[in-house]
Amino acid sequence: MGLISTERELYGEIQLTLKAIFEPESIAVIGASATPGKWGYTILKNMLGNGFPGPVYPVNPKATDILEQTCYPSVLDIPGPVDLAVIVVPISHALAVTEECGKKGVKGIIMVTAGFSEVGGEGKQLEEQLMGIVDRYGIRLIGPNTLGVVNAHAGMNASIISKLPAKGGISFITQSGTLGLALADWTMEMGIGLNIVVSTGNKANVDDVDLLEYLVDDKQTDVIAMYIEGIDHGREFMELAKGISKPILAVKAGRTRSGSKAVFSHTGSLAGSDDVYSAAFKQAGIIRIENIDDLFDSALALSVQPAPVGNRVGIISNGGGASIIASDTCERLGLTIPGLEPGTRASIKELVPKFASYSNPVDTAGLASYETYNGIVKHMLRDPNIDALIVIYVHTVMWDSRIPANAIVDIHRDRCIKPVITCWLGGAGTEAGIDILKTGGLPNYPVPERAVKALASLVKHHGFLEKVKE
Amino acid sequence: MNGNEERLWKLLSDWNIPVLPTAAVSSPGAAVEVAKTLGHPVVMKLLSPDITHKSDVGGVILDLGSDKEVKDAYHGMMKSVKQHLPEARIEGVVLQKMAEPGLEVIVGAKLDPQFGHVIMFGLGGIFVEICRDVSFRVTPVDREMAREMVLEIKGSPIIEGTRGREPADLEAIIDVITVLSSMLEKNPDITEIDINPLIVYSRGSVAVDARMLTK
Numbered sequence: 171m172g173l174i175s176t177e178r179e180l181y182g183e184i185q186l187t188l189k190a191i192f193e194p195e196s197i198a199v200i201g202a203s204a205t206p207g208k209w210g211y212t213i214l215k216n217m218l219g220n221g222f223p224g225p226v227y228p229v230n231p232k233a234t235d236i237l238e239q240t241c242y243p244s245v246l247d248i249p250g251p252v253d254l255a256v257i258v259v260p261i262s263h264a265l266a267v268t269e270e271c272g273k274k275g276v277k278g279i280i281m282v283t284a285g286f287s288e289v290g291g292e293g294k295q296l297e298e299q300l301m302g303i304v305d306r307y308g309i310r311l312i313g314p315n316t317l318g319v320v321n322a323h324a325g326m327n328a329s330i331i332s333k334l335p336a337k338g339g340i341s342f343i344t345q346s347g348t349l350g351l352a353l354a355d356w357t358m359e360m361g362i363g364l365n366i367v368v369s370t371g372n373k374a375n376v377d378d379v380d381l382l383e384y385l386v387d388d389k390q391t392d393v394i395a396m397y398i399e400g401i402d403h404g405r406e407f408m409e410l411a412k413g414i415s416k417p418i419l420a421v422k423a424g425r426t427r428s429g430s431k432a433v434f435s436h437t438g439s440l441a442g443s444d445d446v447y448s449a450a451f452k453q454a455g456i457i458r459i460e461n462i463d464d465l466f467d468s469a470l471a472l473s474v475q476p477a478p479v480g481n482r483v484g485i486i487s488n489g490g491g492a493s494i495i496a497s498d499t500c501e502r503l504g505l506t507i508p509g510l511e512p513g514t515r516a517s518i519k520e521l522v523p524k525f526a527s528y529s530n531p532v533d534t535a536g537l538a539s540y541e542t543y544n545g546i547v548k549h550m551l552r553d554p555n556i557d558a559l560i561v562i563y564v565h566t567v568m569w570d571s572r573i574p575a576n577a578i579v580d581i582h583r584d585r586c587i588k589p590v591i592t593c594w595l596g597g598a599g600t601e602a603g604i605d606i607l608k609t610g611g612l613p614n615y616p617v618p619e620r621a622v623k624a625l626a627s628l629v630k631h632h633g634f635l636e637k638v639k640e
Numbered sequence: 641m642n643g644n645e646e647r648l649w650k651l652l653s654d655w656n657i658p659v660l661p662t663a664a665v666s667s668p669g670a671a672v673e674v675a676k677t678l679g680h681p682v683v684m685k686l687l688s689p690d691i692t693h694k695s696d697v698g699g700v701i702l703d704l705g706s707d708k709e710v711k712d713a714y715h716g717m718m719k720s721v722k723q724h725l726p727e728a729r730i731e732g733v734v735l736q737k738m739a740e741p742g743l744e745v746i747v748g749a750k751l752d753p754q755f756g757h758v759i760m761f762g763l764g765g766i767f768v769e770i771c772r773d774v775s776f777r778v779t780p781v782d783r784e785m786a787r788e789m790v791l792e793i794k795g796s797p798i799i800e801g802t803r804g805r806e807p808a809d810l811e812a813i814i815d816v817i818t819v820l821s822s823m824l825e826k827n828p829d830i831t832e833i834d835i836n837p838l839i840v841y842s843r844g845s846v847a848v849d850a851r852m853l854t855k
Binding site for chain 2: 400401402403404405408435436437438440441443445446448449450453
């Protein structure tokens with residue numbers, strides 16, 4: 171334990187310099203280009219167009235100005251201080267410009283330039299030399315071979331993502347550059363808010379442990395989502411994650427078993443690295459997610475809803491089919507559908523037609539009026555047998571999707587101890603209702619299975635808070 | 641016994657993991673005497689640094705119930721092994737008291753480059769080999785974690801007792817898992833270890849065979 175506390179003390183300093191990467195006051199884009207299509211152009215354009223308040227300096231010895239900004243031949247020629255340098259130069263220049271950053275007093279670097287250890291051979295030596303330079307100057311570096319960093323709340327897009335994501339509580343650490351960026355793009359389409367997105371690249375200097383340390387104290391981050399191919403300091407990572415009460419979700423690539431190695435012991439042949447990751451994640455209270463689409467579904471629910479104290483789910487729907495699918499999925503994922511208190515049933519009975527189901531799952535037999543949804547949800551939330559609610563609305567032309575949405579958003583505002591997950595089903599005609607849900611902080615999913623999976627992650631997180639988290 | 645094997649059995653006994661009484665001998669006469677001390681019936685296993693899969697070459701004979709059976713088995717084993725693998729070095733045989741039948745489980749561990757020692761638990765035989773019905777935990781593993789490990793495998797109802805079979809001693813399995821965890825912490829050079837099978841009874845357990853790899 172002695173070792174860990176010393177490292178924690180060190181993190182105090184690291185924090186300051188990671189701040190220079192994620193919350194810089196001034197940025198230089200070294201290798202900025204005036205040619206559309208080049209990364210040096212894209213990154214500068216992204217930096218300038220998203221409301222970053224501080225100065226952004228293009229650096230390129232061959233240009234005088236780019237995108238109407240004065241261009242400097244070297245970072246050393248910039249008149250003011252530079253916190254962060256985004257480096258997008260050819261590999262042959264990478265070490266020289268890094269050295270200049272050191273002399274300038276730059277605190278953080280995002281090294282987009284590739285051709286280091288990921289290509290092996292000479293690249294490995296170059297990376298060692300690069301680390302020699304940054305260590306000498308005490309610079310913290312993301313990458314090399316990264317596709318950049320985004321901080322939505324700071325209006326900073328130091329990446330090749332086309333536009334800044336909506337502001338939200340999810341921060342995303344991704345080891346795969348392209349996949350990570352595609353996912354970030356996808357969250358924008360889904361309207362999911364993000365805070366920090368970081369493509370880790372080769373993790374030569376800043377690694378997963380550093381990033382977790384930073385994000386745990388970051389006030390804008392409520393949920394940490396990770397796409398992991400491999401972790402270098404597994405034990406340290408586990409110990410750190412155990413102490414973090416913010417939800418951590420991870421997709422780990424490479425689920426296939428190795429199985430090919432020579433067999434000495436059964437344990438040796440059966441304990442593939444994937445099994446070890448699963449065990450380690452569970453022990454550290456990290457929610458392992460199978461598929462990348464589920465990653466953001468779960469992250470969204472965790473970022474806007476509280477974790478339920480148990481796994482007993484109430485389901486409300488205006489159509490039987492959808493609630494059957496929801497119940498089946500609940501059962502498959504270890505969530506239960508308990509009976510309701512007699513009082514709750516009696517109250518619901520008065521709100522629905524005679525032939526409707528007033529036990530759990532509640533089926534309104536088509537009704538989707540304000541009074542029905544508002545009343546049923548209120549009664550179910552009060553029922554001591556229920557820990558969480560899934561509210562389904564199946565759209566038909568007879569109803570306005572906004573009415574049931576308003577009915578539950580109005581309740582949700584004054585009682586938020588039990589999580590409520592919604593599923594407005596039916597595509598065209600549901601958008602207006604979904605907007606109301608979103609604004610009201612209710613996570614909505616287009617199909618019941620996805621709603622239930624997201625709820626299952628909330629339940630899992632509560633279990634970790636009770637058992638694992640220190 | 642080779643160095644590792646000797647160290648392994650010593651470790652198991654130092655850490656109070658119950659093992660079947662075992663002795664190595666290098667002549668048929670000694671085999672007869674030792675078998676008598678251990679108590680019939682006994683199992684005879686070939687002792688050779690060159691042969692890993694002993695049963696493939698006739699190097700494992702079970703259920704020897706008398707002096708004559710022990711003596712004949714010794715001669716028969718030497719002959720069979722020489723036929724199969726004439727170059728293999730033979731140091732003698734290991735004799736072990738036959739274990740009473742019980743529930744066979746496997747408790748093992750391996751050193752993972754990222755996470756350190758990882759402990760595995762599973763039911764023996766086809767459950768582990770074909771169904772891969774096993775659970776894992778990164779060390780250190782405490783009693784509560786060990787209990788979860790045992791109960792999370794699909795075949796755990798077998799441990800709790802089915803079809804008139806008495807429940808196996810869950811606490812005894814937990815003992816072995818947690819002791820193995822502590823043992824690994826003190827012996828970081830162990831890269832792979834299997835206690836297979838560990839036979840579990842309604843009270844207690846016994847390690848029948850084990851193997852170990854070190855750095």
